Amino acid sequence: MADGTGPVGPQGVRFRRRRPLRRRRRVRRPVLPEVARRRLAPCEPANGTHVVLTGPAWGDLARSVPTEVLHQRQQAIAPCRWTVLDQVHGADVVVVEQPGDHVGASADAAVTDRPDAALCVLTADCAGVAFYSEEGVLGVAHAGWRGLAAGVIQACVEVMRDCGARRIGWQLNACISAGANEFSPPELESLVERLGPGVRSVTLDGRPAFDLRAGVGVALAEAGLEVPAGSLRVPCTVLGGEWYSWRARRDTGRQATVVWRRSVVAP
Numbered sequence: 001m002a003d004g005t006g007p008v009g010p011q012g013v014r015f016r017r018r019r020p021l022r023r024r025r026r027v028r029r030p031v032l033p034e035v036a037r038r039r040l041a042p043c044e045p046a047n048g049t050h051v052v053l054t055g056p057a058w059g060d061l062a063r064s065v066p067t068e069v070l071h072q073r074q075q076a077i078a079p080c081r082w083t084v085l086d087q088v089h090g091a092d093v094v095v096v097e098q099p100g101d102h103v104g105a106s107a108d109a110a111v112t113d114r115p116d117a118a119l120c121v122l123t124a125d126c127a128g129v130a131f132y133s134e135e136g137v138l139g140v141a142h143a144g145w146r147g148l149a150a151g152v153i154q155a156c157v158e159v160m161r162d163c164g165a166r167r168i169g170w171q172l173n174a175c176i177s178a179g180a181n182e183f184s185p186p187e188l189e190s191l192v193e194r195l196g197p198g199v200r201s202v203t204l205d206g207r208p209a210f211d212l213r214a215g216v217g218v219a220l221a222e223a224g225l226e227v228p229a230g231s232l233r234v235p236c237t238v239l240g241g242e243w244y245s246w247r248a249r250r251d252t253g254r255q256a257t258v259v260w261r262r263s264v265v266a267p
Helices: 034-040 067-077 145-150 152-162 185-195 212-222
Strands: 014-017 049-053 081-084 093-096 109-112 117-123 127-133 138-143 168-172 200-202 208-210 255-261
Touching: 049 127, 067 117, 093 152, 109 117, 109 152, 117 127, 117 138, 127 152, 127 212, 127 255, 138 145, 138 152, 138 212, 138 255, 145 152, 145 185, 145 212, 152 168, 152 212, 168 212, 185 208, 185 212
Parallel strands: 014 049, 081 117, 093 109
Antiparallel strands: 049 255, 109 138, 117 255, 127 138, 127 168, 200 208
16 A cells, blocks of 8 residues: 545545654654545545554654653654553453553454544564444454464454444555465465365465455454455565564564544534
């Protein structure tokens, strides 16, 4: 997904991959063109919803970053209280009833219907998925191969529906591609059994591989969501070179997948 600029649609939503700060306290907020927004979004999000996908150029957002530095980076992205989880590669979902609830909770997905509550998952090869709905219910999920097998995406969508979401859209952050995701045959076969033959692939040098993006697509479809053509084509964290990647370099830094909704929307 390429960055770009363009008019803000009638719903007021901005899909942004963050650029670095040019000057102190000055933030550029690019938005994708209307045609790209339509390609990425199965439905129109609620008024004031923001989906933010960061990369290393915007700074490390891992929980290990010094508190003051991390807070400054977070507020430059979403100026409200954040919920960042202690991700455990499972399928547990927390419901954020007040902004900032469940910080550090052991879970891999979060859902809220409250404004000014930023939901965030952190990744460095795994899939980060942001969800939004026309009803204003939002969600995020962290999905590695264990989380996909456990059903974390389906669990997140189910909780969103329990909270009143009906038409749900989603967006995927950069993650590892099949070409760089070598897997042992026994582990790969167990994932094929759970997610179907479409997740079986090969690396660039012909070794058995797990297609994480295809697995995300299977999970989204199982959850009853649309998966438009091209919506899973995101940058590879390993082969792209400009992303934090545990597989490539044992990076400790993390990308962030963030979704939040403003309480007051400018006319």
